[in-house]
Amino acid sequence: MPELAIARSGLPTRLFRSLRLPLNDRFAVFGLLIYLVFVVTALFADQIAPYDPTEILYTEDYDLAADMRPGQEGFILGTTSLGRDVFSQLVYGTRSALLIGVTAAFMVALIGSLVGLVSGYFGGWTDAVLMRLADIAFGIPFLPFVIVLAAFLEPSIWNVVLAMALVLWRDTARVIRSQVLTLRSRGYVDAARVAGSSDAKIILRHIAPNILPLSFLYGSIAIGWAILTEASISFLGFGDPESISWGYMLQDAFASQALAKQAYYWFVPPGLCIILVVSAGFFITRGYENILFPKLGR
Amino acid sequence: MTEPLLSVRNLKVSYAVGGGSVDAVDGASFDVPRGSILGLVGESGCGKTTVARAITRVIADNARITGGEMIFEGTDIAAIPERQMNALRWRDIAFIPQSAMNSLDPVYTVESQLHEVLRRRGGMDRRAAQARAEELFEMVGIEKSRLRDYPHQFSGGMRQRVAIALALALNPKLVIADEPVTALDVIVQRQILDQLRELQAMLGISVILVTHDISVVAYVCDRTVVMYAGRIAEEGPMEAVLTRPMHPYTMGLRNAFPDLKGAASGTLTPIEGAPPNLASPPPGCRFAPRCPFALEVCTRAQPPLRELASGHRVACHRADEAPVLRELAVRTETWLVPA
Amino acid sequence: MAHLKAALSRTLQLALVLWAVVTILFLMFRLMPGNPMAAYIDPTFTAEQQEALMAQFGLDKPLWEQYVIYLGNLLQGELGQSFRYREPVAERILALLPNTLILTFTSLIIAYAFGILAGAYLAWRRGSAVEKVAIPIVLTTRAMPEFWLGMVLLAIFSFWLGWFPAGGTRSAGSDYGGFWGLYTSPDFLAYLALPALTLAIYSQGLPLLLMRSNMLDVMKEDFVTMARIKGLSTWTVVVRHAARNALLPVMTSFAIAVGYQLQGNVVVETVFSWPGLGRELVRAVSASDYPLAQGAFLLIAVVVILMNLIADLLYSLLDPRVSHA
Numbered sequence A: 001m002p003e004l005a006i007a008r009s010g011l012p013t014r015l016f017r018s019l020r021l022p023l024n025d026r027f028a029v030f031g032l033l034i035y036l037v038f039v040v041t042a043l044f045a046d047q048i049a050p051y052d053p054t055e056i057l058y059t060e061d062y063d064l065a066a067d068m069r070p071g072q073e074g075f076i077l078g079t080t081s082l083g084r085d086v087f088s089q090l091v092y093g094t095r096s097a098l099l100i101g102v103t104a105a106f107m108v109a110l111i112g113s114l115v116g117l118v119s120g121y122f123g124g125w126t127d128a129v130l131m132r133l134a135d136i137a138f139g140i141p142f143l144p145f146v147i148v149l150a151a152f153l154e155p156s157i158w159n160v161v162l163a164m165a166l167v168l169w170r171d172t173a174r175v176i177r178s179q180v181l182t183l184r185s186r187g188y189v190d191a192a193r194v195a196g197s198s199d200a201k202i203i204l205r206h207i208a209p210n211i212l213p214l215s216f217l218y219g220s221i222a223i224g225w226a227i228l229t230e231a232s233i234s235f236l237g238f239g240d241p242e243s244i245s246w247g248y249m250l251q252d253a254f255a256s257q258a259l260a261k262q263a264y265y266w267f268v269p270p271g272l273c274i275i276l277v278v279s280a281g282f283f284i285t286r287g288y289e290n291i292l293f294p295k296l297g298r
Numbered sequence B: 001m002t003e004p005l006l007s008v009r010n011l012k013v014s015y016a017v018g019g020g021s022v023d024a025v026d027g028a029s030f031d032v033p034r035g036s037i038l039g040l041v042g043e044s045g046c047g048k049t050t051v052a053r054a055i056t057r058v059i060a061d062n063a064r065i066t067g068g069e070m071i072f073e074g075t076d077i078a079a080i081p082e083r084q085m086n087a088l089r090w091r092d093i094a095f096i097p098q099s100a101m102n103s104l105d106p107v108y109t110v111e112s113q114l115h116e117v118l119r120r121r122g123g124m125d126r127r128a129a130q131a132r133a134e135e136l137f138e139m140v141g142i143e144k145s146r147l148r149d150y151p152h153q154f155s156g157g158m159r160q161r162v163a164i165a166l167a168l169a170l171n172p173k174l175v176i177a178d179e180p181v182t183a184l185d186v187i188v189q190r191q192i193l194d195q196l197r198e199l200q201a202m203l204g205i206s207v208i209l210v211t212h213d214i215s216v217v218a219y220v221c222d223r224t225v226v227m228y229a230g231r232i233a234e235e236g237p238m239e240a241v242l243t244r245p246m247h248p249y250t251m252g253l254r255n256a257f258p259d260l261k262g263a264a265s266g267t268l269t270p271i272e273g274a275p276p277n278l279a280s281p282p283p284g285c286r287f288a289p290r291c292p293f294a295l296e297v298c299t300r301a302q303p304p305l306r307e308l309a310s311g312h313r314v315a316c317h318r319a320d321e322a323p324v325l326r327e328l329a330v331r332t333e334t335w336l337v338p339a
Numbered sequence C: 001m002a003h004l005k006a007a008l009s010r011t012l013q014l015a016l017v018l019w020a021v022v023t024i025l026f027l028m029f030r031l032m033p034g035n036p037m038a039a040y041i042d043p044t045f046t047a048e049q050q051e052a053l054m055a056q057f058g059l060d061k062p063l064w065e066q067y068v069i070y071l072g073n074l075l076q077g078e079l080g081q082s083f084r085y086r087e088p089v090a091e092r093i094l095a096l097l098p099n100t101l102i103l104t105f106t107s108l109i110i111a112y113a114f115g116i117l118a119g120a121y122l123a124w125r126r127g128s129a130v131e132k133v134a135i136p137i138v139l140t141t142r143a144m145p146e147f148w149l150g151m152v153l154l155a156i157f158s159f160w161l162g163w164f165p166a167g168g169t170r171s172a173g174s175d176y177g178g179f180w181g182l183y184t185s186p187d188f189l190a191y192l193a194l195p196a197l198t199l200a201i202y203s204q205g206l207p208l209l210l211m212r213s214n215m216l217d218v219m220k221e222d223f224v225t226m227a228r229i230k231g232l233s234t235w236t237v238v239v240r241h242a243a244r245n246a247l248l249p250v251m252t253s254f255a256i257a258v259g260y261q262l263q264g265n266v267v268v269e270t271v272f273s274w275p276g277l278g279r280e281l282v283r284a285v286s287a288s289d290y291p292l293a294q295g296a297f298l299l300i301a302v303v304v305i306l307m308n309l310i311a312d313l314l315y316s317l318l319d320p321r322v323s324h325a
Helices: A011-019 A026-043 A086-122 A124-139 A142-152 A158-167 A169-184 A187-194 A199-235 A246-255 A264-292 B048-056 B082-088 B110-121 B126-139 B144-148 B156-168 B186-203 B214-220 B238-243 B248-255 B319-329 B332-336 C002-030 C047-057 C063-075 C089-124 C129-143 C146-160 C179-183 C186-203 C205-219 C222-229 C234-271 C277-286 C290-318
Strands: B006-017 B020-032 B037-041 B063-072 B093-096 B174-178 B206-211 B223-228 B231-237 B306-309 B312-314
Touching (some): A026 A086, A026 A264, A086 A124, A086 A158, A086 A169, A086 A199, A086 A246, A086 A264, A124 A169, A142 A158, A142 C002, A142 C277, A158 A199, A169 A199, A199 A246, A199 A264, A199 C146, A199 C234, A246 A264, A246 C146, A264 C129, A264 C146, B006 B048, B020 B048, B037 B048, B037 B186, B037 B214, B048 B063, B048 B174, B110 B126, B110 B144, B110 B156, B110 C234, B126 B144, B126 B156, B156 B174, B156 B186, B186 B206, B186 B214, B214 B238, B223 B248, B231 B238, B238 B248, B248 B319, B306 B319, C002 C290, C089 C205, C089 C277, C089 C290, C129 C205, C146 C234, C186 C234, C205 C234, C234 C277
Parallel strands (some): B037 B206, B037 B223, B174 B206
Antiparallel strands (some): B006 B020, B223 B231, B231 B312, B306 B312
16 A cells, blocks of 8 residues: 655645545446435435425325326326325435435444554554454344334434444454554554654554545445445334435335335335445445555456 | 477567567577476576466466467477367476465365376376375375375475476476475475486486576586576576586676585676566667677677587677686676676 | 364354343343333233242342343343243244244355356456446445345235245145145245345345455466466366365355344345244334343344354364364
């Protein structure tokens, strides 16, 4: 891994550069573009969606607009059995997906990186304790854990974020730790210590910049995990009934016999959206791996 | 004189690198006589390993044999179809790799790897293969009780013996040994080379021994081919090439290595500089940029391979002055200031 | 025996992990909002039942004492009474375990058989058009919500084409006579097909990608080149040497995948109304049947940890460099 040039440009520029976005990888750029589209959709959901996602709609003849087919009465993707607009739900679903995805990923990457950093840099009993904690986290079945947690707490989209923060830091922490160990064994950390730099300074200046791309990589995997987990939890009925998410849509469709009604327009689009966002994360990850581990031969 | 076992004529091998191609071997010609050991010597990157691998026709994915002939027992094995070539591999032409650690499959016992070639390539049944495996271990001096061991359970020298046993399994006519002792310490090197020599004489086979170490050549070889930057610099009987070298590169090479027998041969003098980049080789003699005796003609014209003594050929414009150059070449200061 | 010692210390380590998970579970269910006794006692139980459970789990005692009693009960396999079924939790979940395991193993065996072959093939054909198309498709299958895939398959093959039943494990009134009679009957297999296919499609990506990248590494090894120089057939080179070596980490990942799959089963079992551990967990949590939820969670955790251990042991068993050290 090439060392980071210590350029004397502004901090934001340096920070952005140190993320080393894989802009020369076609897959990664495709992934970033998908993210961009979803972010824009989430931001302008009010403008894009033709209806309120929870509003019960009626046809011009004042009948309940239930189970409309796509295009019928001007509903782009049809309506649900309760007469709600599928397309509007889909658009608003980007909000909770991105909100959960980004916060959970941020928490996972943050906690994982901190644990890995401290564990790898200080070693000794700190390392031993933290790594045993990681072992325990690996022993917890994740989805059942989220379900039990969601059942005890008030239904909220943050349950998924909390559960991920409590459990999923383990993978990131292990990888960051081994990366810190190799960085620490390099000459310049010793050199800095001999020169009288404090631990904090060494970590900030020499180690943190080099693990940032790895944190970002694991963060982009966690976005996908978070969205998939939220979808599963909502599908099982432990989600927040107040917020419209793709998982909620799928649960609604499943419970309303959409499968038997062959209402593909209802349950296929939310699934496709989930696939798109999650695979966008994978594609970005792949681009990163090509940069970070060029020897993988891809 | 009997016909050689293998005649390589004007062999060219190129690698596709980036958008272009590099001629790693650029017109190599030499003979491998029957029942003798031929040393193929040169610095790393000179193309000697590529030549060795080209003879098996198992070369890197981006490499291609782009010209020349390899006449093995009257057949041009550079031209025969892959199927026919595959039939020759290991039955006629076997290979001893540099690092037996990496070239033995770690998940099978050595017995199973011997059985693999004996049965799948030699057509033996289980019983015959077992007898042959034991016989081979006896030949290379390993107890047959160790047949059931895995490669990682052997020491470096022992693994190299296993590799020799494997190579001899089907009684090949030619064994190509690619740096067979490089990874070993000097004492083990001698044991392995002694054994190789002994088995070669006993079985009457031919060996091509590829090495960067001229003292290894001096220790076991009958003939020597010296390669430099993808071409043959000098070729001849080992004694003649090493005691009366005619190419300045051979003279320099001789200065750069200690004697395998341990006798100090004066100070070691390395050849200054590095071999040329083969993507854009120098127009004339490829050694000219490092040669202390280079003339103006050397930088312009490629010297042809000329036979100056019986069986002793050299590609140097100043080969006729060789006795004088040899005098100069033994002095360290000659090599300190490249011309 | 160095590897025996390593295996022992690994077993001990995972036993500690199991103890930690058990403790976390205890704290979660005791410290949850509401009546702490609700973890074991349903208000509709009779007074005698309530008292018996109070005594059995020491629910009137301080927390630490409850913890000791809890551990003691666990060691005896005592997990309390299910609120809904009015029967011991242990019996209930052990009865459901076979259904979950059959679904898990069937799908994983299909996924691994396919993934290993396809991964080896894609590595062998690296750089080809097939590979360029296949890899993004595989990544996409990894990005699918499993339950959504199940829904789509159900809508197509069950509701539209009518090839497979929509849920459950058996047709009404069918009787199979014994364990093997059930699990080999065409009726049962028809019920098994869609959920197993769903999980298999989702799971094949891991072995496939792992096999492929291992193969790519192994193909660069000297012993593979040597196998070619030996004149062995392409099949022997690719399968006996390259694939055999690449297979090692894939095989150990199987055990870990069983653990992951058990977690994923929670949703797929729900979609297909498959009476397994995961669906029971969901139903228990929904119905506030805490003892059952606790028991199901615990059993899943035990299998996950056990599979991690098996993965470690399997690796040292399969790799002669470790087993013949």
